[in-house]
Amino acid sequence: MTAPNPRATGLRARSRVVRTDEDLLRLLPSAEEALAWVMRGEGLVGWGEAARFEPSGADRFEQADRWWRDYAAGIDCADEVGLPGSGPVAFVSMAFADDPGSSVLVVPQVLVGRRDGITWVTEIGEPAEGPFHAVEPVRKPSTIRYSEGELSVTDYRDAVEQAVKRMRAGELDKVVLAHDLVASVEETVDPRFLLHGLSAKYPSCWVFSVDGLVGATPEMLMRRQDSRVYSRVLAGTMWPHAGVDADELAQELLASAKNQGEHTYAVESLAEALRPFCSSMSVSPRPHVLRLPNVMHLASDVAGELAGESSLLRLAGAVHPTAAVGGTPRAKAVATITELEGMDRGRYAGPVGWVDANGDGEVGIALRCAQVAGSTVRLFAGGGVVPDSDPDTEVAEAAAKMIPIRDALERAD
Numbered sequence: 001m002t003a004p005n006p007r008a009t010g011l012r013a014r015s016r017v018v019r020t021d022e023d024l025l026r027l028l029p030s031a032e033e034a035l036a037w038v039m040r041g042e043g044l045v046g047w048g049e050a051a052r053f054e055p056s057g058a059d060r061f062e063q064a065d066r067w068w069r070d071y072a073a074g075i076d077c078a079d080e081v082g083l084p085g086s087g088p089v090a091f092v093s094m095a096f097a098d099d100p101g102s103s104v105l106v107v108p109q110v111l112v113g114r115r116d117g118i119t120w121v122t123e124i125g126e127p128a129e130g131p132f133h134a135v136e137p138v139r140k141p142s143t144i145r146y147s148e149g150e151l152s153v154t155d156y157r158d159a160v161e162q163a164v165k166r167m168r169a170g171e172l173d174k175v176v177l178a179h180d181l182v183a184s185v186e187e188t189v190d191p192r193f194l195l196h197g198l199s200a201k202y203p204s205c206w207v208f209s210v211d212g213l214v215g216a217t218p219e220m221l222m223r224r225q226d227s228r229v230y231s232r233v234l235a236g237t238m239w240p241h242a243g244v245d246a247d248e249l250a251q252e253l254l255a256s257a258k259n260q261g262e263h264t265y266a267v268e269s270l271a272e273a274l275r276p277f278c279s280s281m282s283v284s285p286r287p288h289v290l291r292l293p294n295v296m297h298l299a300s301d302v303a304g305e306l307a308g309e310s311s312l313l314r315l316a317g318a319v320h321p322t323a324a325v326g327g328t329p330r331a332k333a334v335a336t337i338t339e340l341e342g343m344d345r346g347r348y349a350g351p352v353g354w355v356d357a358n359g360d361g362e363v364g365i366a367l368r369c370a371q372v373a374g375s376t377v378r379l380f381a382g383g384g385v386v387p388d389s390d391p392d393t394e395v396a397e398a399a400a401k402m403i404p405i406r407d408a409l410e411r412a413d
Contacts, residue, residue, distance in 0.1 A: 011050075013077040015086040015122040018112075020132075025199055025207070027112055029133035031190040035091045035108050036209040037354050037362065038199060042115055043206070044085050044354055046108025047133070050124040051090075053105045058098040061317025064105055065359075068313065071107065072357035081120040084225055085113045088124065088357045092313070093210035093366065096321065096350040097338070103347070104211045139190040141409060149180030149378060150343035153395060156382075159340040160391040166336065167387040174265045175327035175336045178382025179398060180343060183409060189372050197408030198368075201293060206353070206364045213347050215369025216404055218292060221351050222319065223362045224312040229274065229304045234290065235259075235266035235324045235384055236298035239400035246296075250289040253296055262384040263287050263298040269323035269330065271302055277315060278304035294403040311359030316351045324384070325349040325365055346371055348380040368404045379405050 020027075024045045028034045035046035051071055055063035072088050079087040089111055094103040110133075111122040121132075151159070156179035163175050191214045198216040199207045205216035220232040236259030238249055253259055271283055284300040310318075327333025348371070353363035370379040381401035383394050 011075045013075050013088055013122060013124045015079045015081045015120055017081055017120050020119055024114055025195050028192050030136045034191050034209050036195055039206045040203050044111060044113045046111040048109025049106060050109045051107040055103050060103045061313050065311050065313040083115050084360060086120055089354050091210045091354050093213050093347045093352045094350040095347050096345040100344055106211060138192045140193055141185040141189055145184045147182045149182045151179040151341055157391045157395050160385050160394045162340055163385045164389055172332045173328040174323055174384055174386050175333045176325050176382060176384045178380055181379045183377040185375050188374055189377055191372050194408045197411045202404060208352050210352055212372045213366060213369055214372055215366060217364040217367045219365040219367060221363050221365050222316050224360050227306045229306060231270055231302045233267050233270050233300045233324055234297040236263040237295050237397055239295045250296055253289055258386060258388050259298055262386050265328045266322055266324035267300045270319055273319040274304060277306055277310050279307040280305045295400050312355045312361045316363050320351055370405045
């Protein structure tokens, strides 16, 4: 789906500083078209739909980049702010797999951003009397009923078991498998209710909402600002156990050969894919532990200086899927995911975030998330499987990773 050519419509936009200390997420006026990318009170929210594009297929990142560059170039923008995220912005959510595709770029009519304590608003088209709309009350879900998704827990365990057999036979080194769970409520689900809960409990994650995909991801796939790029790779997980305190658990994670091996695959795959675009690159010499309320992850940072003009979307297309969400070798792992999962991941585990008119922006990996559609919420979770993985442990890990969305959906307030 392609928006009208902006060069023909003569679109105008303005970005200006505004004075408000209101929580960004609480500015979202309604459940409809709620767009968000926020961490610790800073980031971007938007509403209204100035334009929309839905690329698909193996070249979806290239399609998205071409469309966005053309659309943004046709906007006459008066940017009085000059910060990353000011000016025209598209919220992005890309499908995990080449086929079927469900990727989307949404350009909001109104965008509110905050960085380093400065808040601004960008409006595309004729500005309203004021940028902030009256906020409709946030709706809390009533009775919630859970049911199996496209891949049941039992079938997920079987898929892990099959994957382990294949890896022990030497067919591949790592594969990331996932399953889904469906929550049904009596009324239309308000994504803002989930966003508020996720933001309160997971402040160190990027809380996002793009076209019904809502979540809180701890993993930055790619940040591009001018000629600099940055990625935070997460792979290797442990979760709270009875009788084990947090420091002991962190040391256990660091000492785990299984988790260290899984993490190494993920870091190497990201660095290998990104290196051709960079004149220089640095990689964390060893992982550190990222602590979240429900799990702990091994984390490594990768930073680089770009050698050319590659945009955020092009870079994301080059590195996706990393071994953190796909596996190693990449092609074999993706084929194994398709065969053993037998479900459409949609935009789960795909890049999600925002891109500006300069090709800068941020995309994380859509984890700890759910697809909201009317009165149905489809939750996703999974984990990396290596030759010494235990199927029952993998099932428990996936359950731990579903806790953020379940807690946000079930919270009392």
